[in-house]
Amino acid sequence: MLQLLSDMFSHGFMTRAFIAGLVLGAAIPLVGVVVVLKRLSMVGDALSHTSLAGVAAGLIGGINPVAGATAACMAAALAIEGIRRRFEGRADLAIAVIMATGVGLAGVLSGFTPNSSTFSSFLFGSIVTVGDDELAAVVVLGIAVALLCVAFRRELFWVAIDERAARLAGVRVTAVNFAFILVTAIAVSIASRTVGTLIVSSMMTVPVACALVASRSWKQTVAISCAVGVASAAVGLVVSYAFGFKPGGAIVLTEVALLLAFIAAKALLKRVARRAGLMR
Numbered sequence: 001m002l003q004l005l006s007d008m009f010s011h012g013f014m015t016r017a018f019i020a021g022l023v024l025g026a027a028i029p030l031v032g033v034v035v036v037l038k039r040l041s042m043v044g045d046a047l048s049h050t051s052l053a054g055v056a057a058g059l060i061g062g063i064n065p066v067a068g069a070t071a072a073c074m075a076a077a078l079a080i081e082g083i084r085r086r087f088e089g090r091a092d093l094a095i096a097v098i099m100a101t102g103v104g105l106a107g108v109l110s111g112f113t114p115n116s117s118t119f120s121s122f123l124f125g126s127i128v129t130v131g132d133d134e135l136a137a138v139v140v141l142g143i144a145v146a147l148l149c150v151a152f153r154r155e156l157f158w159v160a161i162d163e164r165a166a167r168l169a170g171v172r173v174t175a176v177n178f179a180f181i182l183v184t185a186i187a188v189s190i191a192s193r194t195v196g197t198l199i200v201s202s203m204m205t206v207p208v209a210c211a212l213v214a215s216r217s218w219k220q221t222v223a224i225s226c227a228v229g230v231a232s233a234a235v236g237l238v239v240s241y242a243f244g245f246k247p248g249g250a251i252v253l254t255e256v257a258l259l260l261a262f263i264a265a266k267a268l269l270k271r272v273a274r275r276a277g278l279m280r
Contacts, residue, residue, distance in 0.1 A: 016131070018234070020134075025230040028191060032203075036205055042099070046099040050072050051122075054072025069193070070186070073186070076102060077181040081177055123196055138194060156176065198248075199251070207228035207229040207255055210262045211223075211224035232254040236251030237250070
């Protein structure tokens with residue numbers, strides 16, 4: 001194992017991939033906690049699919065596809081929040097509408113992209129090809145997302161649990177919701193180039209599912225989610241390097257394996273506690 005790690009980190013591209021993976025592994029679940037508790041788990045899918053339309057538009061227009069993905073995610077995020085406010089209590093409708101629009105645009109625009117291989121690389125990501133400039137952007141934006149989530153943790157907690165109670169607590173719910181959905185869009189857009197648009201939503205929700213199995217408080221949920229995200233990124237990258245797997249897929253499968261382990265461990269602890277109670 002030590003030899004494998006030594007060989008892995010002897011390559012600059014793997015070192016950059018590892019740093020980017022750890023940053024995203026911590027930042028994306030931070031956003032995911034609020035997304036899941038607000039029952040908007042599919043928002044990651046909607047934004048990631050819409051980002052593909054932005055990638056295609058960027059390639060067609062001759063601009064940076066990541067910039068196109070960011071712009072598309074921002075527009076989709078604002079549209080989701082606007083529709084959600086218009087149809088109160090029907091957040092699933094807002095997400096479905098934007099996802100359908102994003103998929104449709106991506107499907108149409110992909111036929112006009114001058115470089116189909118570049119467009120396809122955004123589907124599953126290419127974290128091992130991240131350059132120094134891209135790594136710097138990932139680190140800066142990832143840290144910014146994390147700092148914003150930490151700075152507004154009280155407001156996000158109230159909004160995630162109950163928006164009506166949040167208003168009574170003096171939280172500016174509309175402003176917080178718009179700000180948060182934009183932060184989510186940033187998180188999705190910076191991850192689209194690295195782990196892939198089809199992988200982002202899994203990284204946003206599966207670590208939170210692990211946390212919900214084991215946690216008993218908001219702080220524990222956030223801490224466990226981030227820990228699972230970071231651990232999955234690290235293990236997934238090592239496994240992908242050792243066996244030649246796609247890094248994004250290896251990271252997500254690691255998260256799923258951890259989720260199954262959390263569920264199995266909880267069931268085992270319940271059985272042990274039940275037997276201990278019977279023995280008394």
